[in-house]
Amino acid sequence: MKKHYKIALSIAGSDPSGGAGIQADLKTFSACGCYGATVIVAVVDENTVGVTDVHPIPVPFVTGQIKSVLDDIGADAVKIGMLHSTELILAVKKTLLNYNIKNLVLDPVMVATSGDKLLQDEAIETLKKELIPIVRIITPNIPEAEILLGKSIKSQKDLPDVVKELSFGNKVSVMLKAGHLSDEKLTDVFYNAETDEIIELTSERVHTKNTHGTGCTFSSAIASFLAHGLPLNEAVRQAKDYINKAIIAGADYEIGKGHGPVHHFFKYWE
Ligand SMILES: Nc1ncnc2c1ncn2[C@@H]1O[C@H](COP(=O)(O)OP(=O)(O)OP(=O)(O)O)[C@@H](O)[C@H]1O
Numbered sequence: 220m221k222k223h224y225k226i227a228l229s230i231a232g233s234d235p236s237g238g239a240g241i242q243a244d245l246k247t248f249s250a251c252g253c254y255g256a257t258v259i260v261a262v263v264d265e266n267t268v269g270v271t272d273v274h275p276i277p278v279p280f281v282t283g284q285i286k287s288v289l290d291d292i293g294a295d296a297v298k299i300g301m302l303h304s305t306e307l308i309l310a311v312k313k314t315l316l317n318y319n320i321k322n323l324v325l326d327p328v329m330v331a332t333s334g335d336k337l338l339q340d341e342a343i344e345t346l347k348k349e350l351i352p353i354v355r356i357i358t359p360n361i362p363e364a365e366i367l368l369g370k371s372i373k374s375q376k377d378l379p380d381v382v383k384e385l386s387f388g389n390k391v392s393v394m395l396k397a398g399h400l401s402d403e404k405l406t407d408v409f410y411n412a413e414t415d416e417i418i419e420l421t422s423e424r425v426h427t428k429n430t431h432g433t434g435c436t437f438s439s440a441i442a443s444f445l446a447h448g449l450p451l452n453e454a455v456r457q458a459k460d461y462i463n464k465a466i467i468a469g470a471d472y473e474i475g476k477g478h479g480p481v482h483h484f485f486k487y488w489e
């Protein structure tokens with residue numbers, strides 16, 4: 220009998236320290252039962268402490284890689300991570316529109332956990348106007364939501380209003396991550412634009428420095444569960460459970476001098 224993998228593709232930057240970017244995405248796809256494919260858009264010189272430099276891959280080479288993967292093996296879901304320039308955002312959009320991919324997950328990566336910028340300022344408008352309207356779900360953190368909306372977000376009680384605004388009147392669902400607020404209970408707020416529902420996903424805050432790549436991991440877990448065919452609400456619930464367990468499992472590891480990674484493979488080994 221012929222068998223078929225559920226295929227998840229990540230279009231993102233490479234983190235040589237292995238905790239964020241393409242590396243986190245591939246680990247997450249693998250842990251969440253998908254066959255992972257990767258298109259690297261930039262090689263980032265970074266580690267748990269910070270970003271030293273970004274080496275962009277030429278844009279035609281990025282679109283060439285996307286075509287090579289999608290023409291051959293296809294994808295049940297595509298996660299888009301760090302896209303550093305306007306030219307790249309437009310080219311990725313144009314290429315993806317040639318394929319009918321329902322499950323496009325956009326993590327609007329702008330700043331690394333270390334505070335370093337990963338998106339050029341002038342590209343923010345392009346991301347908002349060109350890419351957000353074509354994806355199924357976006358996963359901003361609080362600072363990214365503030366930049367997208369051009370206003371500050373002060374407390375947890377603002378999130379249900381903010382999350383709807385981030386849909387910008389498009390049929391785009393929004394997972395607003397609350398990791399950057401300081402409350403002990405951490406409640407991410409999800410707006411399902413397809414059913415017009417708001418869902419709160421609450422967890423205890425884990426006291427750890429190891430939060431490098433939490434955003435990459437969470438969005439890749441959402442892409443994985445969508446690739447499996449789960450409805451949006453169930454996909455985000457299962458992804459939240461996965462990231463929460465990965466943060467808990469990785470919390471006590473000593474790795475690197477800054478923000479260490481989560482433990483992607485907690486189901487398989489300690
Ligand atoms: N200390 C923590 N304890 C428990 N859950 C956390 C913690 N920090 C982040 N999370 C969860 O991890 C997920 C990612 O959220 P976060 O706000 O950290 O994303 P991010 O800032 O985009 O990540 P990144 O560090 O990769 O840029 C969310 O579900 C969030 O609630």
Ligand SMILES: Cc1ncc(CO)c(N)n1
Pocket residue numbers: 231232233234239240241263265300301328330331332337431432433434435
């Ligand atoms: C390559 C890459 N993508 C995303 C992030 C955000 O965590 C990072 N630090 N590095």
